[in-house]
Amino acid sequence: MRSKRMVTDRSGSNDLEQRSVARIVTAHRQQEGAGFTVRRPFPAAGLDMIDPFLLLDEMGPAEYGPGEATGAPDHPHRGFETVTYVLEGETEHEDSAGHRGRIGPGDVQWMTAGAGIVHSEMPARRIRERGGRVHGFQLWVNLPARLKMTRPRYQEIPAERIPQARTGDGRVQVSVIAGQALGVSAVIDTHTPIIYQDWTLEGGAGVVQSIPGSHRACIYVFAGSVHIGTRRAEVGDGQLAVLGEGSAVSLHVPDNAPAPARLLVLAGTPIGEPVARQGPFVMNTREELYRAFVDYQSGRMGSIER
Ligand code: MN
Numbered sequence: 001m002r003s004k005r006m007v008t009d010r011s012g013s014n015d016l017e018q019r020s021v022a023r024i025v026t027a028h029r030q031q032e033g034a035g036f037t038v039r040r041p042f043p044a045a046g047l048d049m050i051d052p053f054l055l056l057d058e059m060g061p062a063e064y065g066p067g068e069a070t071g072a073p074d075h076p077h078r079g080f081e082t083v084t085y086v087l088e089g090e091t092e093h094e095d096s097a098g099h100r101g102r103i104g105p106g107d108v109q110w111m112t113a114g115a116g117i118v119h120s121e122m123p124a125r126r127i128r129e130r131g132g133r134v135h136g137f138q139l140w141v142n143l144p145a146r147l148k149m150t151r152p153r154y155q156e157i158p159a160e161r162i163p164q165a166r167t168g169d170g171r172v173q174v175s176v177i178a179g180q181a182l183g184v185s186a187v188i189d190t191h192t193p194i195i196y197q198d199w200t201l202e203g204g205a206g207v208v209q210s211i212p213g214s215h216r217a218c219i220y221v222f223a224g225s226v227h228i229g230t231r232r233a234e235v236g237d238g239q240l241a242v243l244g245e246g247s248a249v250s251l252h253v254p255d256n257a258p259a260p261a262r263l264l265v266l267a268g269t270p271i272g273e274p275v276a277r278q279g280p281f282v283m284n285t286r287e288e289l290y291r292a293f294v295d296y297q298s299g300r301m302g303s304i305e306r
Pocket residue numbers: 072075077082119121
């Protein structure tokens with residue numbers, strides 16, 4: 001089912017109400033899949049989700065030696081979407097529907113698991129065998145009840161098709177995975193309104209990004225540090241800022257910053273439904289969760305043929 005595109009923000013820059021930082025959370029480190037380490041700002045104690053987002057993992061940056069890199073071999077998902085964004089390295093993906101692909105630097109795979117798939121997400125064989133650098137993100141986006149059992153869908157967008165933009169002074173750059181920024185619009189279609197942007201701000205740079213007032217919003221910093229909001233709360237590497245209400249956010253990096261700041265802006269319309277989640281399944285009720293485990297174990301989500 002196709003959904004409507006992001007609603008265009010029509011507010012002029014003069015009447016944007018600035019969001020401030022409501023809370024700062026430091027990502028914890030956690031082992032995932034077959035044993036790779038992620039930085040995970042949420043879910044965490046006291047921060048289950050930021051509706052509609054269920055999880056954010058930063059894989060790496062890590063330098064693996066020969067035979068060291070691992071991934072997430074065959075596992076199922078139902079009831080939500082996984083969004084993989086690779087910065088360095090390459091992920092090989094295959095699934096129970098016979099779909100195979102590679103996700104390299106700058107590429108995005110927006111996978112709607114919907115009713116269910118079994119998939120495998122592994123570092124490219126070259127990296128597993130010879131070693132190499134790995135850095136990327138996986139975001140989990142919830143689906144409303146009416147879409148939890150939708151047909152699985154992939155949107156695989158190579159780096160060259162991810163819209164990018166810069167400010168006039170060249171000090172701010174953005175890759176627009178979802179939503180709109182600096183006059184460019186994403187090519188990815190989202191089931192509910194979502195903003196997902198990768199920003200780079202050099203020292204002395206500043207920008208104001210509109211975020212519709214209906215969205216919940218957060219910012220994850222993964223290099224350097226940035227000052228957010230009119231009160232300029234400083235948010236550093238590995239920290240997530242949960243934003244308060246408003247229709248825009250201002251980002252600023254001081255002149256004397258030793259390195260550019262890198263950050264993800266994530267926002268979306270809250271789904272506002274009960275969440276029953278366990279492991280790879282995210283449903284509305286315990287009964288639906290139980291059904292997901294039964295369906296997976298009885299093979300109804302399929303398996304990867306090799
Ligand atoms: Mn997965």
